[in-house]
Amino acid sequence: MTRVRLLDTLEGHQDRAWHVAWNPAQPTLASCSTDKSVRLYSYAPASTATAEADSTTAGPSSYRFSLNSTIPTSHSRTVRSLSFSPTGATLATASFDSTVGIWCEVSEAGLDDGEGAKGDEWEAVDPLEGHENECKSVAWSSDGRLLASCSRDKSVWVWEAVGPADFECLAVLMEHSQDVKCVTWHPTDELLASASYDDTIKLYAADPYDDEWTCIHTLTSHTATVWTLSFSPCGRYLASAGDDLVIKLWERVSLLEDDEKRSEVLGEVGEAKREEGGRMGPWSSGGVRIGMKERWTWVERGQIEGAHERTVYAVDWARGGVSEEEGGLGRIVTAGGDGRINVFQMTKPSSPDAPPTHTLLETIEDAHSVSDVNHVAWCHISPTSAAAKLRALEGGEADPADEEEDEQGAKEDARWERAGDMFASAGDDGLVKVWIVDPEEAQA
Numbered sequence: 001m002t003r004v005r006l007l008d009t010l011e012g013h014q015d016r017a018w019h020v021a022w023n024p025a026q027p028t029l030a031s032c033s034t035d036k037s038v039r040l041y042s043y044a045p046a047s048t049a050t051a052e053a054d055s056t057t058a059g060p061s062s063y064r065f066s067l068n069s070t071i072p073t074s075h076s077r078t079v080r081s082l083s084f085s086p087t088g089a090t091l092a093t094a095s096f097d098s099t100v101g102i103w104c105e106v107s108e109a110g111l112d113d114g115e116g117a118k119g120d121e122w123e124a125v126d127p128l129e130g131h132e133n134e135c136k137s138v139a140w141s142s143d144g145r146l147l148a149s150c151s152r153d154k155s156v157w158v159w160e161a162v163g164p165a166d167f168e169c170l171a172v173l174m175e176h177s178q179d180v181k182c183v184t185w186h187p188t189d190e191l192l193a194s195a196s197y198d199d200t201i202k203l204y205a206a207d208p209y210d211d212e213w214t215c216i217h218t219l220t221s222h223t224a225t226v227w228t229l230s231f232s233p234c235g236r237y238l239a240s241a242g243d244d245l246v247i248k249l250w251e252r253v254s255l256l257e258d259d260e261k262r263s264e265v266l267g268e269v270g271e272a273k274r275e276e277g278g279r280m281g282p283w284s285s286g287g288v289r290i291g292m293k294e295r296w297t298w299v300e301r302g303q304i305e306g307a308h309e310r311t312v313y314a315v316d317w318a319r320g321g322v323s324e325e326e327g328g329l330g331r332i333v334t335a336g337g338d339g340r341i342n343v344f345q346m347t348k349p350s351s352p353d354a355p356p357t358h359t360l361l362e363t364i365e366d367a368h369s370v371s372d373v374n375h376v377a378w379c380h381i382s383p384t385s386a387a388a389k390l391r392a393l394e395g396g397e398a399d400p401a402d403e404e405e406d407e408q409g410a411k412e413d414a415r416w417e418r419a420g421d422m423f424a425s426a427g428d429d430g431l432v433k434v435w436i437v438d439p440e441e442a443q444a
Contacts, residue, residue, distance in 0.1 A: 003437055004343055004362040007422065008065045010432040012039055017426035019081045019375045025088025025386035027416075028068065029379075029424055031432045032079035032093060038071040038103075039432075040122075045415050060418060065434060073101060074124055081137045086144040087390040088383075090164060091122060094135035100128035100149045104164050125165035130157060130172070141185045141192075144389050146170070148192050150180035156194045156204070158213055161393075171213035175202045181242075184229045191292060193238065195226035201240055201250075205292040216293035221248060221300050230317040232346070233330045237356060238298065241312035247304040247334060249355045252296050302355025304344065310337035310372075318378035320420050320437070321345045321361075329356050331437070333423050335373035339366045341425060343437060361437065368427030379422040383413075 015034035022029055029041045045060030073079060077096035084091055093101035103122040133152040140147055147159040147167065156173040178197035185192055192204045201219040206212065224243030231238050238250040314335045322328030322345055329346040341364040347357045367373050421437045 004341075004364060004435050005438060007062060007434040007436050010039070010041055010065060010067075010434070011430075012067065012070070013037065013430040013432070015430055016428045017374065017430050017432055018079065020377050020424040020426050020432055021082045021084050021091075022377060022379045022381065022424070023084045023088045024086060024380055025084075025383050027381060027419075028088075029065070029432070029434070030082055030084070030091065031424075031426055032082045033430065034078045035430075036073055036075050036077065036079055036095075038073055038079060038082060038091070038093060040068040040071070041065045041432075042068045043434075060415065062436065063419070063422065063434075069121075071103065071122055074127070075099065075101060077134075080135065083138050083140050085140045085161075086142060086386060087393065088386045089390065090144075090161075092138045092140065092147055092149075094138040094149055096134040098129075098131045098133055098135055098151065098153075100131075100135055100138055100147075100159075102127060102165065102167070128157075128159060128167055128169075130169065131155065136180060137182045137184075139183045139185055141190060142187055144393055146185075146190065148183040148185065148194075150183045150194055152179045154178060154180060154196075156180055156183060156192070156202070158192065158204075170206075170211075171204075173202075173204055173213060173215065175204075175215040175218075176200065181225065181227050182229050184231065186231050187233060187235045189235065189292070193229050193231070195229050195240060195242070197225045199224055199226060201226055201229065201238075203298065208291045216291070217298050219250060219298060219300070222246075225311075227311065227313050228315045230315045230332070232317050232356075233319045237301070237317075237329070239315045239317055239332060241315050241334065243311050245305075245308055245310070245312060247307060247312060247315060247332070249301045249303060250298045251301045251355075253299055254295065255297055256295055301349070301353075304358055307334055307342045307344075307360075308336040308338050308340055312336040313373065314375045314377075316377050316423070317346070318380065318420065320378070322347055331361070331378070332358070333376045333378060335367070335376040335425055337372045339368060339371060339373060339427075340364065341367045341373060341376060341435075343423075364435070367425060367433065368429045368431060371428035373425050373427050375426045376423055379419045379424070381416050381419050 013033040017033050020031045027043045032038050043063045043065045046062040046064045075095040079093050079095050081094040089105045091103040102125045106121050106123045131151040135151050138149045150156045154176050158171040159167045160170050176196040180196045182195040194202045199222045202215050203217040227242040229240050241247045317332045320331045327348040332344045334342045343361045345359045425433045
């Protein structure tokens with residue numbers, strides 16, 4: 001029984017479509033291509049696409065997409081990857097010309113202006129330079145303060161966004177021995193992961209004493225190039241995949257969860273105690289600083305086999321499907337060189353040392369005809385959460401009550417009730433396709 005249906009096919013790119021990204025603040029989908037352009041599409045509930053939506057009505061069953069604008073970009077070669085900041089106001093692009101492009105939204109168009117983002121404008125600011133070869137991936141941290149990029153030059157760069165158009169390089173990490181394919185951030189912590197042609201995954205964090213970024217873990221179970229990474233929404237797990245055709249599942253395990261392990265790490269100095277003043281800590285009572293490396297390790301918990309017959313190029317893990325109260329861990333969508341897209345429901349493991357369990361919801365064969373599927377990404381839109389992060393970046397005081405109100409406000413807007421069931425794919429055929437996962441009750 002079909003669980004996934006095609007919503008729309010978005011044409012326009014003149015060459016291979018590499019990557020897609022959803023704006024978290026407004027209904028916009030972006031795509032990039034070998035043709036050096038970025039295309040922006042607006043979407044709205046199909047039932048209200050030509051009229052103002054009423055957020056008190058039942059949520060939509062579908063969405064309608066339309067081309068908003070095309071950014072020709074200043075890149076001289078392929079635009080390989082793109083990422084919206086958590087505020088939705090800045091777009092970063094990674095290009096084979098070795099630069100990272102930065103685009104800032106300059107209009108006031110919002111969700112309630114007609115169909116949403118139609119008519120908005122994006123202005124290029126000075127690109128980020130430093131990589132010596134093709135940039136392959138770019139990603140924002142969850143709070144929007146940090147941007148990461150990686151390259152064929154084997155490096156991973158960490159940039160700090162000190163202003164909407166002002167960035168400083170915090171670190172150049174040369175831990176990989178080969179081309180770095182992908183970077184991604186933990187959903188809550190300042191923990192960065194990278195995947196490489198050298199078959200490894202590296203995890204990086206800043207030292208709690210001097211803020212110096214270092215590699216704190218190396219994951220080595222893959223037997224071929226690792227192309228893609230995605231953390232689970234809860235942050236406890238990491239999915240990885242690539243040329244060896246398996247999707248590996250890793251779990252973050254505490255080194256301080258019991259007295260014996262705590263003693264191994266801290267000796268006789270006692271519990272970690274956070275000092276005031278940012279990252280200067282936490283410290284043990286005996287004066288030893290405790291960072292992520294001392295608090296956590298990552299262990300392989302299992303793998304998903306047989307999902308693809310050729311290279312797995314993309315994995316994305318997001319909330320959805322079975323609720324957390326019922327043991328749900330979200331859904332994974334994968335895509336690869338065999339033209340196949342898979343959607344899995346993930347649930348909690350049956351025992352402490354077991355992997356999360358997975359159920360295959362749907363396999364879409366030849367999703368882009370005979371072409372490779374280069375990327376897939378779940379839709380995420382939460383305007384109130386994006387606004388809260390923007391306030392925090394602008395120096396507003398963080399208030400937990402604000403966050404709760406923001407999330408509740410997003411849930412009450414019925415227009416986007418089913419947006420989290422959508423995902424987009426990009427293929428070698430130059431097309432971007434949008435799909436939606438239907439609940440079982442809707443299929444009767």
